[in-house]
Amino acid sequence: MKLSMRQKRADKKALLLAALPLLFCGFSAEISAEELVPFDQYEKSNANNSLRWKRLGDQAFFDGNYVDAIRFYKRYKKDTSRVADELEYAYEALITSYINVFDYHRAEAELKNYIVDVGAGVEKLDYYKAEIFRIKKEYKGAIAFYNKVLKTVRPTNRFYYSTLNGLGLSHEGIQDWENAVSIYEKVEINCPSEKWRIRATKQKLFAMIKAGQFDKVEAILDNPETVQRGVDPVDLDLYRIYIYSKKTKFDKLAALYKQISSKIRIESYPLCYKVDMQVANDLREVKLYEAAIGYLEDAYSFATVASERQDALKTTINTYEAFGDKQSAIQTAERFLNYYSDSEEVPNIRLQMARLLYSIGNVERSLGIYQLIHTDGTADIDIKLTAANESAFIYIEEAMFDAAAEKFKFIFEYSGSEAQKGEAEYSLTNILYIKKEDAKAYKEFIRIADFYRSVRTKCLFKAMYASSRMEDYNSLKYVSQLLIDEVPETEAGIEALFFHALACSELGEDQALTEFKEFKSKHEDHKYLDHALFKIGNLQFKSKLYREASESFSELIENHKQSTMLANAFYKRAYSYYFTGENKKAVNDVLELANKHRESKFTLHALNWLVDFYLSSGDYKDADGILIKITEYYSSDAEIMATTLLTRSQAALKNGNEKLAALLADEVMTDYAESSAYVDAIFTRANIHSAVSEYTEAIAKYETVFKKSEDQFTKTSARGRIGDCSFSLYSSNFENSHLEKAVEMYTYVLNQTGISADFRFQSLFKIGKCYETLGQIKKAVDKYKELNFDYRSAPSGNHLWFVKASNALASLYLSKGDPESAKSAIKIYRILVSMKIEPITDYKEEIIKIKQKFKL
DSSP: OOOOHHHHHHHHHHHHHTTSOOOOOSOOOOOOHHHHSOGGGGOOOOOOTHHHHHHHHHHHHHTTOHHHHHHHHHHHHHHTTTOHHHHHHHHHHHHHHHHHTTOHHHHHHHHHHHHHHTOOOHHHHHHHHHHHHHHTTOHHHHHHHHHHHHHHOOTTSTTHHHHHHHHHHHHHHTTOHHHHHHHHHHHHHHOSOHHHHHHHHHHHHHHHHHTTOHHHHHHHHHOGGGSOTTOOHHHHHHHHHHHHHHTTOHHHHHHHHHHHGGGSOSSOOHHHHHHHHHHHHHHHHTTOHHHHHHHHHHHHHHOSSHHHHHHHHHHHHHHHHHTTOHHHHHHHHHHHHHHOTTOTTHHHHHHHHHHHHHHTTOHHHHHHHHHHHHHOTTSOHHHHHHHHHHHHHHHHHTTOHHHHHHHHHHHHHHOOOHHHHHHHHHHHHHHHHHTTOHHHHHHHHHHHHHHOGGGHHHHHHHHHHHHHHTTOHHHHHHHHHHHHHHOTTSHHHHHHHHHHHHHHHHTTOTHHHHHHHHHHHHOTTOTTHHHHHHHHHHHHHHTTOHHHHHHHHHHHHHHOTTOTTHHHHHHHHHHHHHHTTOHHHHHHHHHHHHHHOTTSHHHHHHHHHHHHHHHHTTOHHHHHHHHHHHHHHTTTOHHHHHHHHHHHHHHHHHTTOHHHHHHHHHHHHHHOTTSTTHHHHHHHHHHHHHHTTOHHHHHHHHHHHHHHOOOHHHHHHHHHHHHHHHHHHHHHHOOHHHHHHHHHHHHHHHTSTTOOHHHHHHHHHHHHHHHHHHTOHHHHHHHHHHHHHHHHHSOOSOOHHHHHHHHHHHHHHHHTOSHHHHHHHHHHHHHHHHTTOSOHHHHHHHHHHHHHHHTO
């Protein structure tokens, strides 16, 4: 923001006055000493040195240099303290000067001393009281005293017209423009002083414009002969400019302003100040902020007293802020603070500056200024409380929780309002909530809710969220019910309906579904409607109401396309379709989920389900296509890549494509050695070796699995597969060592606890087969019998190994060739028949054959 030459000159003037106590608001009344104080009565031939101070004061007063006048009159009063007439003159001159600089504090103080030391008449005292009320902007009090004076003084009294002037200004202060106009007209018509008549005309025209009497004023301006003689033509142009402003004819205004600008003195100019301020405010109302800035700069330059310059600067700050030039607003605030550091407005300007600094991201400096307000002895408690509150929330955003807590504690300690204390306690507890100390936060929110009615609802609301976040569903049910009962029609009460249903759902209560449906029917536009729909569908799914579930998920998917629940809804709807036999729809849902929500955790689960679905249907090609898609989607995730490649390998092996299976398993072993799929990949690679009769290589890899795996089931499986490969190797070279190795492996399996019955039966049969092959028939028979006994004690759905063992055992009995052994074989077949294990007809025929052969 660049300063104009006019501004720089005004700033220089302001700097000279900055150290003086000119901190008061209002417009200069333009009252001169000539009319208010009859100084000529005191021009006596007195050689006393005090008259020197009087003459200097009078001259400064006549020149409008009221600050200098005050300095001289104070010396004059001191030197004349024992001369009654001169002391009265000094007091009146000093009080009047203070009024002219709007220093009502010192004017009041001098008036009190004046009453004690001089004891002036009632009319005079009432007049000064009225003047002081006016500059304090207590206009109704001023009007009362002015009217009291007017009841007792006559037009010939020297206070009469100045009283009327003050009365007019006070009516302006309460925006009673009509009365102000009539008062100024009295002065304009009746006052014997030309200077007062000119002033009254100017003030009347201003009040008429304020009253909206534009046509009347323009008629006066168009006929100069109707205007009081002596009114400066520039002033008349300024009134016309003001009318243009009120009529929003800003182009005409600007042109005329430019035309008269060379005629305007760059010094104190009360009317120009007032018009510039009014034009700036009119421009602000129609949001022509940049245009307003120029007039505000001029208003600052033409201001008569410090309070007017402060008003111009304050309005400039607000204007820059309004059109987004926050840097210039901050620079203007800095000018204000530099020039008027003793102003009563300093705390307010600092507050605004702190807000502006924070809004542009200068957090550190913003907090520094908030702290200045906090330590400022001149700032009232309300400003300090506001600063503490605003800075506390900034500290929270910056995660400076201890500093924020100190500010809220300050508010609690110094606030005189129970509502503010409640807010402070709420905010302190909210810090716990933000820090996710939910148990403590919940307890405190409930305590505060019971103590402060003003914050009860918001405390219960936050307690509801805290209990939900820590999954304390009993507390959630309790606090949500309180909100439903106390504020049912508010947003908090409506949300409580949802959370109450959620609590019931998590607690397994049947009413949950009904409550979610009620919430859905009553609040169709609520932000939690999509969550409610999902919960409805999920509860229906859990109750195996798959058709209804799919319909609820469909409503969510179709009507809430921005919901965060969409991916989960697609996933659950796919399962719902699957369970109702609508497989094509289920597959389509998975594919759409993958297409629209690739990043969702549900997508991977759904795609893996689809792989299992295709594999269970024997559709290896489509299964592999989905697996390839998974590797494309999640190529950056090593764990997913390893698992997916392994699944592809296993599927290819099942499909008989050992070559592809080997390539994929090798890729996992080479590229993903750190993944959880690594050991399984070795196991799969061993299975591939076994499938193509590479038993030695298979055994080596199964041994590696046994050493590297931490899972006992995997280790046991590896031992079992080594046994199978060893048995197969025997078939190649008939070396008994392979069978002995197989027995060792199967025995290891049988010695493990927790293996499945099927795994146990399989191992028993295979050990029996090894012993049978080794010619150790008794041991073989014992294993087959053990299997048969165990199976009959706890039959399972899979009787493959029981049947195999029964047939093997029967064959061994028949191989003995004696009737007793034949009877044992018949007994085995009868057991199979009695257990209704197919093929029953074959077993019966076998029994007949044995009987015939051995004549049983």
